[in-house]
Amino acid sequence: MLTDLLGIPPQVLFGQLLLGLINGAFYAVLSLGLAVIFGLLNIVNFAHGALYMLGAFAAWFLAKYLGIGYWGALIFAPIIVGAFGIVIERFLLRRLSGVDHLYGLLLTFGLALVIEGTFVKLFGASGIPYPTPKQLTGGINLGFMFLPWYRAWVVVASLVVCVATWVLFERTKIGAYLRAGTENPKLLQAFGVNVPVLTTLAYGYGVALAAFAGVLAAPITQVNPLMGSNLIIVVFAVVVIGGMGSIVGAVVTGLAMGVIEGLTKVFWPEASATVIFVVMAIVLVLRPAGLFGKTA
Amino acid sequence: MNRYIGYLLVLALLLVAPFLVYPVFLMKLLCFALFACAFNLILGYGGLLSFGHAAFFGGAAFITGHAIKVWGLPTELGLLVGAGSAAVLGLAIGLLAIRRQGIYFAMITLALAQMAYFLFVSADFTGGENGLQGVPRGTALGIFDLQDNINMYYFVLAVFLIGYAIIARTVNSPFGQVLSAIRDNEPRATSLGYDVDRHKLLAFVLSAGLAGLAGATKTVVFQLASLTDVHWHMSGEVVLMTLLGGLGTLAGPAVGAAVIVTLQNYLASGALSAWVPVVLGTIFVICVLAFRRGVVGELRVLLRKTF
Numbered sequence: 001m002l003t004d005l006l007g008i009p010p011q012v013l014f015g016q017l018l019l020g021l022i023n024g025a026f027y028a029v030l031s032l033g034l035a036v037i038f039g040l041l042n043i044v045n046f047a048h049g050a051l052y053m054l055g056a057f058a059a060w061f062l063a064k065y066l067g068i069g070y071w072g073a074l075i076f077a078p079i080i081v082g083a084f085g086i087v088i089e090r091f092l093l094r095r096l097s098g099v100d101h102l103y104g105l106l107l108t109f110g111l112a113l114v115i116e117g118t119f120v121k122l123f124g125a126s127g128i129p130y131p132t133p134k135q136l137t138g139g140i141n142l143g144f145m146f147l148p149w150y151r152a153w154v155v156v157a158s159l160v161v162c163v164a165t166w167v168l169f170e171r172t173k174i175g176a177y178l179r180a181g182t183e184n185p186k187l188l189q190a191f192g193v194n195v196p197v198l199t200t201l202a203y204g205y206g207v208a209l210a211a212f213a214g215v216l217a218a219p220i221t222q223v224n225p226l227m228g229s230n231l232i233i234v235v236f237a238v239v240v241i242g243g244m245g246s247i248v249g250a251v252v253t254g255l256a257m258g259v260i261e262g263l264t265k266v267f268w269p270e271a272s273a274t275v276i277f278v279v280m281a282i283v284l285v286l287r288p289a290g291l292f293g294k295t296a
Numbered sequence: 297m298n299r300y301i302g303y304l305l306v307l308a309l310l311l312v313a314p315f316l317v318y319p320v321f322l323m324k325l326l327c328f329a330l331f332a333c334a335f336n337l338i339l340g341y342g343g344l345l346s347f348g349h350a351a352f353f354g355g356a357a358f359i360t361g362h363a364i365k366v367w368g369l370p371t372e373l374g375l376l377v378g379a380g381s382a383a384v385l386g387l388a389i390g391l392l393a394i395r396r397q398g399i400y401f402a403m404i405t406l407a408l409a410q411m412a413y414f415l416f417v418s419a420d421f422t423g424g425e426n427g428l429q430g431v432p433r434g435t436a437l438g439i440f441d442l443q444d445n446i447n448m449y450y451f452v453l454a455v456f457l458i459g460y461a462i463i464a465r466t467v468n469s470p471f472g473q474v475l476s477a478i479r480d481n482e483p484r485a486t487s488l489g490y491d492v493d494r495h496k497l498l499a500f501v502l503s504a505g506l507a508g509l510a511g512a513t514k515t516v517v518f519q520l521a522s523l524t525d526v527h528w529h530m531s532g533e534v535v536l537m538t539l540l541g542g543l544g545t546l547a548g549p550a551v552g553a554a555v556i557v558t559l560q561n562y563l564a565s566g567a568l569s570a571w572v573p574v575v576l577g578t579i580f581v582i583c584v585l586a587f588r589r590g591v592v593g594e595l596r597v598l599l600r601k602t603f
Contacts, residue, residue, distance in 0.1 A: 095585055099588070106583075112577070113576055116573065120570075121574070233406055233410045274414050274415070281408070
């Protein structure tokens with residue numbers, strides 16, 4: 001077998017591959033949310049990592065104060081955080097329409113500082129454990145590796161959400177409006193579609209995606225105020241690699257980068273923290289618009 | 297004419313300042329003022345939002361610290377080595393980043409600076425989490441003992457003034473005019489025959505080098521280079537200083553840096569110390585929403601209206 005030749009035990013190789021796939025699933029869902037937001041608002045949502053963290057905290061709050069467990073949190077946390085996102089868009093980001101898009105990035109950066117700073121102050125920088133749902137504890141021995149159910153679920157759930165987003169955008173009326181809004185908002189408005197509402201909904205949806213990823217991550221990474229702080233930079237690199245042109249592009253790039261990172265952990269652990277940035281640099285040299293990007 | 301009187305007044309104030317205010321605080325302020333002015337060269341005049349300037353500031357901080365402490369270079373040479381390596385790093389990052397514009401430029405510089413951060417974390421000479429400590433201040437020109445805070449202050453002031461003069465000269469040169477033209481309308485600058493990418497790259501390298509000079513000087517003052525200097529929060533802070541003071545104004549970033557450094561010092565000693573990121577984030581949001589011209593920019597508009 002190939003793995004024997006390289007002197008790597010299959011458990012290690014497949015274990016890291018699975019971890020890579022899980023990270024890739026998070027990259028995919030987060031960069032998908034960024035792409036949805038970028039499409040209509042033309043801004044890069046720097047607060048995405050903070051909102052991902054809020055998703056995990058929402059799940060923890062729901063469990064602690066309302067007794068709502070994991071499955072409920074998976075539905076309610078994205079709705080709550082998404083509603084918060086709608087408030088941000090309506091009262092803050094909306095005021096920036098018409099000025100340079102860089103200000104949107106700066107505003108969301110400020111918001112990320114405020115949100116993360118507040119949570120660090122209130123809850124400390126160490127993580128709070130969040131239990132794995134009891135239906136998904138344990139795992140199965142596949143012979144070459146041990147597969148924990150929860151980790152398999154994370155990958156499946158992320159893919160389901162990505163496919164659902166694709167269907168929403170490509171196969172429904174509102175998706176057609178959203179795509180039209182990305183293409184030419186003025187023309188769409190002239191046809192009588194309420195573009196500002198559409199924009200607000202798009203931001204809310206992107207934020208809800210981030211929160212959903214946060215809930216998925218909670219049992220794995222614990223609930224930590226800084227869980228999204230460094231992750232968002234990696235996701236930015238993923239977005240540069242894939243380009244923000246397409247949904248499929250965001251998902252494929254996210255998963256691929258997770259797997260590449262996982263493999264690097266096996267073969268060259270020291271480089272695993274930087275490998276995605278190196279890939280980004282190579283892509284910028286060879287194909288500046290990104291792998292799935294349309295225009296430079 | 298008025299402008300020169302203003303400059304002379306500020307200079308006089310800077311010369312007597314160490315006898316009125318704690319010199320170490322003033323030196324910190326000057327270092328960050330130079331950092332913000334250097335950053336403004338690329339954001340305010342070049343229109344490119346770099347979110348990775350901490351790599352140059354902190355990178356030079358480490359390299360200067362190493363050069364002075366381990367190689368035993370004299371202080372001035374150590375600063376030049378640090379600023380020079382920041383410029384080289386700026387060339388490497390700039391070559392990649394100028395291939396994209398707008399928000400992509402911001403994301404790319406952020407990602408590459410994060411990569412530099414990881415390299416500095418794992419490199420042996422940086423001391424990892426502990427940072428590089430006990431860097432000797434040395435002497436200026438071999439005569440003035442920089443261990444003395446007043447001597448050190450005038451040395452830092454000289455570095456700041458040299459850096460500021462380079463920036464002012466650049467902005468008011470034909471090169472600076474072309475840079476502003478590119479910021480305002482890139483396709484037009486291209487059609488007028490200017491090599492847009494080369495101008496951007498040169499501005500970026502210059503900005504990186506001067507940011508490095510600021511970081512290097514900071515290392516000598518505090519005799520310490522730490523990971524916070526290269527962390528992306530530092531990149532965010534310099535954006536905030538520049539924005540608060542006034543984008544594309546010469547003195548604005550220095551004013552912004554003064555406000556932020558004073559605020560940080562004030563908050564750090566009080567009960568609010570843990571809230572510093574929240575306060576900075578709030579200022580960020582307010583600036584972006586209601587105060588996009590910054591302190592100096594607003595003052596300029598006000599002066600124009602009244603006179």
